[in-house]
Structure formats: structure tokens, C-alpha cells
Amino acid sequence: QTDRQNLIKLFQYVFGYSPVLLSDITVSFRGEYITKKNSHEGAIPVILGGQEPAYYIDCANHEGEIITVARSGASAGFVSYWNEPIFLTDGFGFEAKENVDIHYLFYELKRRENELNSMKRGAGVPHLSGKSLSNIVILLPNISKQKECVDKIQKLDRICNNLSSGLPAEIEARKKQYEYYRDKLLTFKEKQS
Incomplete structure (x- = not known):
């Protein structure tokens, strides 16, 4: 052995x-x-x-x-x-x-x-x-290369999992941003005479 x-x-x-x-x-x-x-x-x-x-x-x-x-x-x-x-x-x-x-x-x-x-x-x-x-x-x-490979795979895995859980939150944030700018662009101040 x-x-x-x-x-x-x-x-x-x-x-x-x-x-x-x-x-x-x-x-x-x-x-x-x-x-x-x-x-x-x-x-x-x-x-x-x-x-x-x-x-x-x-x-x-x-x-x-x-x-x-x-x-x-x-x-x-x-x-x-x-x-x-x-x-x-x-x-x-x-x-x-x-x-x-x-x-x-x-x-x-x-x-x-x-x-x-x-x-x-x-x-x-x-x-x-x-x-x-x-x-x-x-x-x-060797064991150090194995651990390096595992670390990289696990990081990629976390990124993928975060995308699937984080994407809905990102979509919601962009929707609110869109609504904010839409409302700002379509709101006019009245001219004061």
C-alpha cells in the first residue's frame, strides 16, 4: 500500500x-x-x-x-x-x-x-x-489541487444558486426603478404665474 x-x-x-x-x-x-x-x-x-x-x-x-x-x-x-x-x-x-x-x-x-x-x-x-x-x-x-478544484466548483455553484434566488429580487428592484422614473418623467410641475 x-x-x-x-x-x-x-x-x-x-x-x-x-x-x-x-x-x-x-x-x-x-x-x-x-x-x-x-x-x-x-x-x-x-x-x-x-x-x-x-x-x-x-x-x-x-x-x-x-x-x-x-x-x-x-x-x-x-x-x-x-x-x-x-x-x-x-x-x-x-x-x-x-x-x-x-x-x-x-x-x-x-x-x-x-x-x-x-x-x-x-x-x-x-x-x-x-x-x-x-x-x-x-x-x-494531488490533494491541494483537488481542494482548489472543489473550491472553484463550490463558488460557481453558489453563484448559480444565488442567481436563481437573487434574480426575482433583482427583477423587482428594476421594476420599482422603472416605475419611479416613469412617474418622474410623466409628472410636470405647474407653472406659477
């Missing part, structure tokens, strides 16, 4: 990044089978593969930062990030190892969702295999 880490660092130094397998930079696990019928209602989200939790129960099978990838069905390959207790059922969970920024890994996998979705196999309900996911090659820069 130490030799592998040194080789990764050498590649990062020489080329700026190192091609690594997802399995080399993460600790992974497969979700556990559970149904709403055989569980108790609670506040822990059940991650079944969709974009939103399927339902909520009273126990978790993972706590802390994790990236999940949906395993089967139409949403196979959907990538999400969690930093709270969850119960992962029909999917795979990935925790980042040392010198891997989990947010960098999330953005990289999120960018490749279509590729992940196209990897599903089988008739009826197609699914992803853990082996095919583990063999995905990630181009991994």
Missing part, C-alpha cells in the same frame, strides 16, 4: 495527476436489503437510488461523509453525497481514503453519471455491478 501511495504521488508530481482505480482510493460497501414494511418510522433517510430519500426509518447503516451510487433500475448510476446518518439499501457507498477529497470524488463521479448509467446490465431491472464500479479509472491530482 505504501509503494502504491508513493507511485501515485510520483505520477501526480510528474504529470499533475495519477490514474487510479476507484477501489484504490475508496472504501466501499453495498447497501443492505430493507423494506418499509419491516422497519420502524424515524428520521434516518433510506437511500434507495432515487434523487430523494424513499422513506425514513429509525436506524442507519452508515454515518458520516459518503458518496452513494444507485445500483439498479432507471436511476442506476445516480450519484449523491451525504454527510448525515443514512440507511443505504439499493446502492453502493464510497468513503474517501487518505489524500482524497470526498467532494472532489463526488464531483468527478457526478460528472460521469451518464457513463455510470450506461454501465448497467441485465434484462428486466438492469443493474450496476460493484466490480465494474470499482474498476472505474479516476484521474486524481
Whole structure:
């Protein structure tokens, strides 16, 4: 493992990044089978593969930062990030190892969702295999470059989110400005004689 880490660092130094397998930079696990019928209602989200939790129960099978990838069905390959207790059922969970920024890994996998979705196999309900996911090659820069990329992506994300929430306020402000100048231009003082 130490030799592998040194080789990764050498590649990062020489080329700026190192091609690594997802399995080399993460600790992974497969979700556990559970149904709403055989569980108790609670506040822990059940991650079944969709974009939103399927339902909520009273126990978790993972706590802390994790990236999940949906395993089967139409949403196979959907990538999400969690930093709270969850119960992962029909999917795979990935925790980042040392010198891997989990947010960098999330953005990289999120960018490749279509590729992940196209990897599903089988008739009826197609699914992803853990082996095919583990063999995905990630181009991994050093940790400082990962953090720099994450910072820039998060800044862009904040700008986009601020636009969507700030745009209505900006439109309202311009409307008031328009009404003010319209009223000013159309209001005349009477001449005093």
C-alpha cells in the first residue's frame, strides 16, 4: 500500500495527476436489503437510488461523509453525497481514503453519471455491478489541487444558486426603478404665474 501511495504521488508530481482505480482510493460497501414494511418510522433517510430519500426509518447503516451510487433500475448510476446518518439499501457507498477529497470524488463521479448509467446490465431491472464500479479509472491530482478544484466548483455553484434566488429580487428592484422614473418623467410641475 505504501509503494502504491508513493507511485501515485510520483505520477501526480510528474504529470499533475495519477490514474487510479476507484477501489484504490475508496472504501466501499453495498447497501443492505430493507423494506418499509419491516422497519420502524424515524428520521434516518433510506437511500434507495432515487434523487430523494424513499422513506425514513429509525436506524442507519452508515454515518458520516459518503458518496452513494444507485445500483439498479432507471436511476442506476445516480450519484449523491451525504454527510448525515443514512440507511443505504439499493446502492453502493464510497468513503474517501487518505489524500482524497470526498467532494472532489463526488464531483468527478457526478460528472460521469451518464457513463455510470450506461454501465448497467441485465434484462428486466438492469443493474450496476460493484466490480465494474470499482474498476472505474479516476484521474486524481494531488490533494491541494483537488481542494482548489472543489473550491472553484463550490463558488460557481453558489453563484448559480444565488442567481436563481437573487434574480426575482433583482427583477423587482428594476421594476420599482422603472416605475419611479416613469412617474418622474410623466409628472410636470405647474407653472406659477
